Amino acid sequence: MRRFALQVFCVAISLFMAAPIYLITLAAFSSRESLNEFPLPLVPTDPSTETLSGFLSSTGVIAGGVNSLMVGLNTVVLALLIGLPAGYAVARYAFRGRQPYQLFLLLTRALPIVVLSVPLARIFLTTGLYDTTYAVTLLHTALALPTTVLITAAVFVAVSPEQEEAAQIFGASPVQAFVRIVMPQALPGIAAAAVFTFVMSWNEVLGAAILTLNQRTLPAQVLSTLSFSPLAYRFAGGFALVVPALLFIAIMRKYLLNMWGTTLK
Amino acid sequence: MLEAGPIEYTLQGFVAMKTARRPLLLIAPSLVFLTALFAWPLIFGIGQAFTGTGGPTAAHFQRMLDDPYFWPAARNTALLIVVLIPLQFAFALTMALLLRERPRFSGFYFYLWVVPLAISDLAAGLVWLAVFTDRGYLNSVLSSLGFDGYSFLSHENPASMFIAVVIAELWRATSLVLVIIVAGLQGIPKDYDEAAEVFGASYWQRLRHVILPQLRPSLQVALILRTILALETFAVAQALTGRNMPLLVGETYQWYDFLQNPSVAAAIALMILTVSLLAAAGYLRLMRDQTGSPR
Amino acid sequence: MSRIVLRNLVKSYPGGDRRATDEISLEVADGEFVVLVGPSGCGKTTLLRMVAGLETPDSGSVHIGDTDVTSLSARDRRVSMVFQSYAIFPHMKVRQNIGFGLMMRKVPRPEIDRRVADAAAMLDLSDYLDRFPSQLSGGQRQRVAVARAIVVDAGVLLMDEPLSNLDALLRLQFRAELKRIVHQIGTTTLYVTHDQAEAMSLGDRVAVMRDGRVAQIGGPLEVYDSPADRFVGSFLGAPPMNFFPALVSDGPALSVGALSIPAPSSLARFAGRTVLVGVRAEKLAVSTDAADGFLPATVEVVEPTGASVLLTVRLGDHELKVQAPPTFDTRPEASVWLRADPSTMRFYDPETSLALTV
Ligand SMILES: Nc1ncnc2c1ncn2[C@@H]1O[C@H](COP(=O)(O)OP(=O)(O)OP(=O)(O)O)[C@@H](O)[C@H]1O
Ligand SMILES: [Mg+2]
Numbered sequence: 057m058r059r060f061a062l063q064v065f066c067v068a069i070s071l072f073m074a075a076p077i078y079l080i081t082l083a084a085f086s087s088r089e090s091l092n093e094f095p096l097p098l099v100p101t102d103p104s105t106e107t108l109s110g111f112l113s114s115t116g117v118i119a120g121g122v123n124s125l126m127v128g129l130n131t132v133v134l135a136l137l138i139g140l141p142a143g144y145a146v147a148r149y150a151f152r153g154r155q156p157y158q159l160f161l162l163l164t165r166a167l168p169i170v171v172l173s174v175p176l177a178r179i180f181l182t183t184g185l186y187d188t189t190y191a192v193t194l195l196h197t198a199l200a201l202p203t204t205v206l207i208t209a210a211v212f213v214a215v216s217p218e219q220e221e222a223a224q225i226f227g228a229s230p231v232q233a234f235v236r237i238v239m240p241q242a243l244p245g246i247a248a249a250a251v252f253t254f255v256m257s258w259n260e261v262l263g264a265a266i267l268t269l270n271q272r273t274l275p276a277q278v279l280s281t282l283s284f285s286p287l288a289y290r291f292a293g294g295f296a297l298v299v300p301a302l303l304f305i306a307i308m309r310k311y312l313l314n315m316w317g318t319t320l321k
Numbered sequence: 322m323l324e325a326g327p328i329e330y331t332l333q334g335f336v337a338m339k340t341a342r343r344p345l346l347l348i349a350p351s352l353v354f355l356t357a358l359f360a361w362p363l364i365f366g367i368g369q370a371f372t373g374t375g376g377p378t379a380a381h382f383q384r385m386l387d388d389p390y391f392w393p394a395a396r397n398t399a400l401l402i403v404v405l406i407p408l409q410f411a412f413a414l415t416m417a418l419l420l421r422e423r424p425r426f427s428g429f430y431f432y433l434w435v436v437p438l439a440i441s442d443l444a445a446g447l448v449w450l451a452v453f454t455d456r457g458y459l460n461s462v463l464s465s466l467g468f469d470g471y472s473f474l475s476h477e478n479p480a481s482m483f484i485a486v487v488i489a490e491l492w493r494a495t496s497l498v499l500v501i502i503v504a505g506l507q508g509i510p511k512d513y514d515e516a517a518e519v520f521g522a523s524y525w526q527r528l529r530h531v532i533l534p535q536l537r538p539s540l541q542v543a544l545i546l547r548t549i550l551a552l553e554t555f556a557v558a559q560a561l562t563g564r565n566m567p568l569l570v571g572e573t574y575q576w577y578d579f580l581q582n583p584s585v586a587a588a589i590a591l592m593i594l595t596v597s598l599l600a601a602a603g604y605l606r607l608m609r610d611q612t613g614s615p616r
Numbered sequence: 617m618s619r620i621v622l623r624n625l626v627k628s629y630p631g632g633d634r635r636a637t638d639e640i641s642l643e644v645a646d647g648e649f650v651v652l653v654g655p656s657g658c659g660k661t662t663l664l665r666m667v668a669g670l671e672t673p674d675s676g677s678v679h680i681g682d683t684d685v686t687s688l689s690a691r692d693r694r695v696s697m698v699f700q701s702y703a704i705f706p707h708m709k710v711r712q713n714i715g716f717g718l719m720m721r722k723v724p725r726p727e728i729d730r731r732v733a734d735a736a737a738m739l740d741l742s743d744y745l746d747r748f749p750s751q752l753s754g755g756q757r758q759r760v761a762v763a764r765a766i767v768v769d770a771g772v773l774l775m776d777e778p779l780s781n782l783d784a785l786l787r788l789q790f791r792a793e794l795k796r797i798v799h800q801i802g803t804t805t806l807y808v809t810h811d812q813a814e815a816m817s818l819g820d821r822v823a824v825m826r827d828g829r830v831a832q833i834g835g836p837l838e839v840y841d842s843p844a845d846r847f848v849g850s851f852l853g854a855p856p857m858n859f860f861p862a863l864v865s866d867g868p869a870l871s872v873g874a875l876s877i878p879a880p881s882s883l884a885r886f887a888g889r890t891v892l893v894g895v896r897a898e899k900l901a902v903s904t905d906a907a908d909g910f911l912p913a914t915v916e917v918v919e920p921t922g923a924s925v926l927l928t929v930r931l932g933d934h935e936l937k938v939q940a941p942p943t944f945d946t947r948p949e950a951s952v953w954l955r956a957d958p959s960t961m962r963f964y965d966p967e968t969s970l971a972l973t974v
Binding site for chain 1: 341343344345347348350351352354355358359361362363365366368369415416419422424425426427430431432433434435436437438439440441442443444446447448449450451452454456457458460461462464465492500549552553555556559560563570573574577578583586587589590591593594597598600
């Protein structure tokens, strides 16, 4: 009986979580014509890629997708390049300033994106970076960096320093010890940090919209054309933005708990 | 006896110095980067907000306050936080406790329930637009059940508009709280709970006296994080209602993008920053309390 | 030619109020097996890590063979080490773990395979070469760590409590195994433990450490029989050495309370002074009957250990541990008589606790 009630609750919540995703998928795969019907059918009657292809062929959508991808990948690389060594230092060394540094990281996480974006737009205008994917990459890296440092630190803590010392005793240089011993063990965790960074960048709208004019990322493109685009376009846009999320979470599932468990302590 | 000459000493000193400096070298790039992208714009933004054509001025703030959208935006933002966050915590706690009972398919449920973690607020807004729009799925269902349609998102129905935004945010952002709570629950040894059960505590008693008190640190962290993030909500409302339900961050975007006035945009941003920092101060204070208190 | 010479090694950790090692000087001859033993926190690991090059001394020097290696990094010292926590690499199979040092030194592939196979055979690991460490038992992991250390031909082998994580039985087995293997390869070895039985059984010489200093170094029997101070006597041996004060009177004889027992003649020059007498539990003869030169004592606790009976007895104000034969029949409250051969007694200055030369 108790088990049954439990399942009822779980199924109810699952329906609430899944229904919108189902509906947006349904809408995205309906023809323009059937979207104008009323009432809308709740099951696919006439599946069509018309709406989606219309969305994809709108100006700026493909380019926005490419920009989003570029920005996301560049952000991942840059954030790891800068964040990994810092995470390693936090994990391995008891140095003066370690505590303040971690506080600084936490503080930066509390800064709203909008506070940075407006002045950054001005700064980038004067430095010629405005309206480039680099500008967005820099902003996203700054946003992702604190989390990257905290996650990678947690990952490195899990590899005992004695293993690195052992490698050095047996003839490895510090760099070799890191590459051969620490990296292979840290890789899954680092991959999780990378995916996390990518998701953050892929989803970020406001900063990207403020820092660019023509080089929009996909969400920025959708946002800026929102008020004068037809419903079909918006549904297709919503669908396009949701699909990667399903993938990301599937990849990340194992690490979600670890990540939020460790980064917040 | 001691053969170590001065040369050897300097060499040892050098090695020691090198290892002492290594961590600083490793964190230096991130420090420089974060300072450049956080501190610099921050100072620049304060300058923007307080300087006009003729030197220092509060005119931008005045303009911000005079704008008919400002106070509704501030009110909506505050209302959203006040209504949304308790609902979100109740919802997340329910989900976490359900999962804790290890129902069948719990792995699948967890996956489904955290999917919105990777969905942006813009996407969430668009997804729920398909539900709430005039000729959308909700009205379709209502009409096939014989009810009249309702303009949920019209500016004539501010209540339903607000509720739509709350539901969309509840759907999208509860997963973050859920993940933090589930992680927190995992950190609580089962022994306590079992001990309480052995001593005859009912489920609600255990929840009230054993589980919740131990979950407090996680709940506090989630609370502050969600508050800061809720302050930044805007694309959901934008996608669902356009400017019918203005929010503070949305206004920044309006001033910047459509009204082409970065100074007023910077002024609003500073407002948001101030509120965020207050929340962050609370956050840091909590962290200190937690590390200071014996646990 | 890999003797180890340590000179005046001083190391203090930042934030530590006292030195972890305090002017330690030590020599380990080529091929010798020296055990460092001492209570927790006395600086054993620190000393070992300085020899390995994992820690830089504040002052002093480390020589391996004829070279001063003080400022060389760990990889350039050609030492080999077994870590207390094994520190075997979880992402590599046993085979790669054992061969790691050889691979790093760019030994040709066929030779690596051969030597890994040899080392594995020596440690009974041949069947496990293609497993990951997570698929091994604790004892097997320990053996992988040892195999990895002996397979490289380092001049010096360092071991930090390599048996500490094993259960009592396994530890005993593995101790003998280790002794055989190290003897076979004949490497200069510095071995850390806080288990005094292990120290005695393994070491050519045993160095007893206390508070960052070496309290005594010598052959196992020497440090056991003639502890240089009270601390060494109480640290080595189970049960620890008995100590009780006695007055040296003319004769020479020792007065314990109202009783008098014979003393070695060399003690004559301390006549009139109080000394601390040290005697091992198994050196005390015990009898149920009174006899000449025997001291009366009262039994307090009787603990049969199988091979013997351990008695806790009260002699005047002092509690002594006595090891009696397993057939010795007594019970608490009973009276027994004790006697110690003068030649088995050691004497210490009650003030400084240092051994008196008699
Ligand atoms: N990394 C460190 N930072 C600060 N102090 C340290 C550090 N490592 C050791 N110490 C201190 O130095 C002293 C010697 O430590 P060491 O690890 O050498 O002891 P040990 O003899 O190996 O003890 P054990 O038998 O418990 O392993 C101790 O007082 C210890 O607290
Ligand atoms: Mg130690």
